[in-house]
Amino acid sequence: MHAPAPTASAVGVFFARDSLHAKGARLVLPFQATEIPKALTIAGSDSGGGAGIQADLKTFAALGVYGSTAITAVTAQNTRMVLAIAEVPEDVVALQIDGVLEDIGASAVKTGMLSGAPIIEAVADRLAAWGIANLVVDPVMVSKTGDALLQTNAVRTLVTRLLPLALIVTPNLPEAEVLSKHEIRTDAGVRAAARAIHALGPRYVVIKGGHREGPATDLVFDGERFFEFESDRINTTNTHGTGCTFSAAITAYLALGEEPLEAIRLAKEFLTGALRASYSIGAGHSPVNHFHNVRARDPITPIP
Secondary structure (H helix, E strand, C coil): CCCCCCCCCCCEEEECCCCCCCECCEEEECCCHHHCCEEEEEEEEECCCCCHHHHHHHHHHHCCCEEEEEEEEEEEECCCCEEEEEECCHHHHHHHHHHHHHHCCCCEEEECCCECHHHHHHHHHHHHHHCCCCEEECCCCECCCCCECECHHHHHHHHHHHHHHCCEECCCHHHHHHHHCCCCCCHHHHHHHHHHHHCCCCCEEEECCCCCCCCEEEEEECCCCEEEEEECCCCCCCCECHHHHHHHHHHHHHHCCCCHHHHHHHHHHHHHHHHHCCCCCCCCCCECCCCCCCCCCCCCCCCC
């Protein structure tokens, strides 16, 4: 179903620091233009630039992946509040997905804010039709400011239509409680919730540790084994878009060819660095620093 690849070729070059793929301060992506890793994000737009589509594209770019989008909703928001939400018609969402995949393609896809059941139905229908294998579902339900981003009656549609298609699902603790219908108060409760969510269809369940006490430990369950990815908890209020950034980084690493567990591990490292290097840009929850691993190079020399 994919259109023929373009014939133009060029070496991809990116400049970064502290990156898995970096050679010193220069990241050279050893592929031709026809092989550039690509990822699609299906999510809402954040006018404040810290979460949603904007966070996803920044993350893709920082990791050397070409990003395309299907916008599900337009939000008017800043670091303090969500002022308004306008859904994009589901047929337009479906056409965005088809338009990108039939021409550009995507090695990995993520979903973020999907807002309502009709949009979830449309997204699930198109992803199933295209046979997307590397699907990361970030089950966005509530914004950092406490505003609902998923309608209550849409949760069942998310569970029955989208989760069975997912390679990886990345709920935080409150989202895991909704999806699993388990109250989570202990380590055993987290594991029970992971098992319950895995039974809904995704191959890997990542229950993020941001809402827990102590180190920021993410629990991963693959249906047989549990894995824990731990990092220091960064003392900052600049946490807007953390979930979007984490799931986008997983998607980017999948597009780069990493296996799921390694993609999750590397994404956690990327997010930790983005939190550590964050800075305030508003009076509320400012975003993470998506370009913490990138240094500017001036002047930029065109590639021959």
